[in-house]
Amino acid sequence: MSRRFTGAYAAIARALVAGDAKARLARHGYVVLDDAFDVARARALKDEFNALRRRGAFVANASLFAREGVVALAKPHVYECEVHRLSKEDAASAPLVNELANATSVMEALNEAFGALGGGALDRTSTKLQVNEGAGGCFPLHFDSDASLDSRRVTMCAYLDEDWCEARDGGALALYPFPRGRVTIAPKAGRVVIFSSEFGLHRVMPAMRERFMFTVWYFAKEMRAPMKAKPPGVTAEAQMTALLDPALRKHLGKIVLADEWAKSIREAHGESEGVEAALKTHWDEVALISRVLSNNYPLGLELIAKEMERGDGAFDAGVDWFPE
Numbered sequence: 001m002s003r004r005f006t007g008a009y010a011a012i013a014r015a016l017v018a019g020d021a022k023a024r025l026a027r028h029g030y031v032v033l034d035d036a037f038d039v040a041r042a043r044a045l046k047d048e049f050n051a052l053r054r055r056g057a058f059v060a061n062a063s064l065f066a067r068e069g070v071v072a073l074a075k076p077h078v079y080e081c082e083v084h085r086l087s088k089e090d091a092a093s094a095p096l097v098n099e100l101a102n103a104t105s106v107m108e109a110l111n112e113a114f115g116a117l118g119g120g121a122l123d124r125t126s127t128k129l130q131v132n133e134g135a136g137g138c139f140p141l142h143f144d145s146d147a148s149l150d151s152r153r154v155t156m157c158a159y160l161d162e163d164w165c166e167a168r169d170g171g172a173l174a175l176y177p178f179p180r181g182r183v184t185i186a187p188k189a190g191r192v193v194i195f196s197s198e199f200g201l202h203r204v205m206p207a208m209r210e211r212f213m214f215t216v217w218y219f220a221k222e223m224r225a226p227m228k229a230k231p232p233g234v235t236a237e238a239q240m241t242a243l244l245d246p247a248l249r250k251h252l253g254k255i256v257l258a259d260e261w262a263k264s265i266r267e268a269h270g271e272s273e274g275v276e277a278a279l280k281t282h283w284d285e286v287a288l289i290s291r292v293l294s295n296n297y298p299l300g301l302e303l304i305a306k307e308m309e310r311g312d313g314a315f316d317a318g319v320d321w322f323p324e
Contacts, residue, residue: 005105008096012036012156012192013109021194022113029177029321030195032185041096042160042189046212048094049081049129049160057081057090058131063140063268063278074272077137077207081129100214101127106194107218110154114322120220122153132171132204132211139204140264141176141257143250144217145197147224152197153322154218159187161212171207175200178253179244179308179316187213196321198224199246201253203264227323232296239300240307243293244316246323251289252304258286 005013015021015033025031052058058079062072083091083101091098107122115121132138145152157173164186166172172184173193178201185193195202197217230242243252254261262282269275293301307315 005109007105008037008041008099008103009106012194013105016106016109016194017113025194026114026321028180029200029319030175030183030193033192033194034188035190036158036192037190039162039189042162045096045100045214046160048097049131049212052081052086052090052094052097052129053079053131055090055093057086058129061130063142073269073274073278075137075139075268076270076272077133077135078139079131079133083127083129097127097129097214100216101125106156106216110218120151120153120222120224122218123221124219126217126219127214128217129214130212132207134171134207134209134211136206136208136267136270137211138171138206138264138268140268141201141203141261143198143201147198147227151220151223152217153220155195155197155200156216156218157193157213158216159191159213160189161187161210162189164188169207169209169211170205171209171211172205173202174205175202176253176257177201178249178256179304179319181311187211199250199321201250201257203268206267232300236299236303239297240303240315241300241318243297243300243304244319246320248293248297249319252293255286255290255293256308258283 012033015036016025021031021033058081061075061078061080063075083097086094104125107125111121144155164171166184166186172186175183175185175193175195177183184205185191227247229247230245232239232242242248262279265278265282266275269278304315
């Protein structure tokens with residue numbers, strides 16, 4: 001028997017336990033929910049975002065790259081605000097933002113729908129507000145979480161802009177549910193997208209108008225134990241299964257999407273200081289992954305290439321987006 005959900009995210013929570021959203025999230029690694037909250041709330045949230053901007057609560061966003069230490073690479077035109085870092089005065093000026101940050105219904109629904117989702121019940125959240133000024137502001141391909149660094153399991157993105165036209169305004173969320181192909185989702189008001197933080201590869205396409213949204217991350221109680229790659233086996237099918245297992249799929253996706261990944265880094269960071277070093281790091285990683293996988297899973301790589309050429313997606317039926 002599903003519990004009675006209340007509060008800002010109640011409609012989302014009900015969809016996760018009562019509709020087919022649970023099946024879509026488990027099967028594809030993401031789900032899109034429209035009309036998750038009304039336009040009036042979206043407008044009021046935008047007003048609070050702008051009030052917080054005037055108070056100086058938003059700061060420039062940067063990507064972090066690991067190369068001889070952690071390097072922060074600026075994203076032009078993108079500004080963010082971590083709600084838990086707001087001063088008491090700023091928090092008091094944004095009651096709807098505070099309501100979002102303190103809501104627990106989606107976390108409760110995820111725990112009810114999936115049990116120990118991704119290796120442990122979800123027990124806390126973190127909320128970040130984002131304003132993209134337009135003028136091409138975007139994000140490169142990335143995963144939100146690395147299991148060796150944090151315990152994020154689920155990401156929820158919510159959008160606040162009315163009358164958004166992807167063809168004119170850009171700014172779509174692009175998901176890469178590899179081995180399936182790219183999916184683009186326009187950031188229209190009231191829309192929510194939920195996906196795997198660990199394995200949901202995604203980016204934001206260049207936005208040509210101001211774009212408002214917020215992200216909520218859901219954390220498990222404990223860090224995931226290190227995942228071990230499956231042994232190659234001697235058949236193409238066994239090697240393909242090992243490559244599509246969560247332990248290797250993130251690496252495989254990086255080499256398959258290497259060119260698109262590099263393009264996204266350039267688009268997101270332009271001529272920012274350090275972008276060439278970030279691109280070199282990317283291509284060094286691609287070369288290393290290619291060498292290791294080619295040496296150990298050659299038959300599987302060949303079979304995956306053939307299956308992708310077919311384009312029917314049938315071979316990814318066993319992909320696990322929320323492994324124990």
